[in-house]
Amino acid sequence: MDPVAALREAFPDAVRDTQEFRGELTVIVDGVRIVDICRHCRDTAGLEYNFLSDVTGIDYLPQEPRFGVVYHLYSMLHNRSLRLKVLLSAENPIVPSVIPVYAAANWFEREIYDLLGIMFTDHPDLRRLLMPEDWDGHPLRKDYPLGYETVQFSFNFDEVDRHKPYAKE
């Protein structure tokens, strides 16, 4: 069954666009319906995307809508992949969590929240995963600078040390 036709038929108003690049199919869908769409992809005979390979986020700054959440589904039965993409605005990057359909999404969504600041509604445990709990900001955003540390030589040891953030006595 053609996944695009099946999705267009089942969700005529939620499928926004489709793209094909290097043989990979991307379906851009409405974020509000993502749980239903994933459930449809998993449970419909002929599609049966039973395995969630990956969920990741992407920041398209300065474009609007700014954020994307990308779901890579895979069907072991039909040996076929599908990419679903949800585009989110900069002011309101919120998307429902797909954990009810794919339990594997749990940590992926936490990682996206941690690194890109995209919120997932109805996620059971949306805490930071990789960064420390008290970290400010979301490092994978394009407006978050890539930090660096000045190399500490003997001549500037104290100077560099003064600017280090660790706790002092």
Next chain:
Amino acid sequence: MTVSEITTWQGDVEQLKGLVSERALSGETMVLNMGPQHPSTHGVLRLLLELDGENIISCVPDVGFLHTGIEKNMEAKRYEQAITMTDRMDYLSPMGNNLVYCLAMEKLIDLDVPLRAQYIRVLLAELTRINSHLVWLATHALDIGAMSVFLYCFREREKLLDIFEIVSGQRMMSTYFRPGGLWRDVPEEFEPAVRDFLDYFPGKIDDYENLLTSNPLWLDRTQGIGFLSADDAIRLGCSGPTLRGSGVNWDIRKAIPYSSYDHFDFEVPLGQHGDVYDRYIVRMKELRQSLHIVRQALDNLPGGPVRSNNRKYVPPPRSELGQSMEAVIHHFKLWTEGFRPPEGEVYVRVESPRGELGCFLASDGSPKPWRVHFRTPTFVHLSALPHMAKDHLIADLVGIIGSIDIVLGDCDR
């Protein structure tokens, strides 16, 4: 802090709410931190355990201690520069990481790879798999109490690291695979070294199996522990030997062949019960299958170039620089500015020693990747650990962690 202060320290109970049950907050069950510095967590992994006596009620993994921002760093480097960062993710399988990133770049720019380079990639990827499985077996057995297996495995691993040094000059961080092929062809001493290893290693696998496979102590500690049903394994996103230990026949080398894996004849070992022992058996059989693939690759190694001839993406050989102005221009452009792949997004998956290793690569047409994301098997398997560890004894948790073969560098990136 004195000893009495440590033992009476209560901690902040607020932080534990939502992670452990009400019984733990009232003091009925015990909350124990395992790690981050614990020899059997294979790196820096912290597990927050709620225990009723010795039984695990819940297990909350805490990761991120090895987070080095590789994905962010790669966005600031040119495509080819960023290969060096991939070595450092899963440090037991550097060539596997190089491979997935190079395949993603090649798919993005539709670049051809000569057959000889593809075969050498397969050969080295399989040697890397053996290398990784050796460290897994060594540490897994050591955790359960078999010290000698640890020493034997590391002895054999030295030979593999020597082979990696022969081809790339580096024992671990090889950066040998490049977009469009390899850094350079393998030197003369490569083939005899691999043949030596092929003759030497099968007997060593027999030795390991003699020590463990039907050892009653080993069976007691591994059978019926860490059970994972096939449905749960798929639901939780498990892949690789962890998935195949539960009897699901899904190997990316067979399902979606990459780098000419379809030219090779090999079997995909499967388990039946989905416990720690079956995952052990699957990996031991994989060692033999990997040797089989290495032998085929070496016997059928085709001649020819090891780098693509597409000069817009692959630098010309050194010998041309003295003769061709065009070669000098290409060389200069590629090493100062880098190449510009077309706009687009690709996702490539390979079978790493641990499972599905995926690379999502997005390009905006500039010489630096817009977004690189790695879907790493350890990350997903650790998120499935609470499911596997529930209702087991705390002593068995060590075996379960060993059986999913975690590398924290792979998880945290």
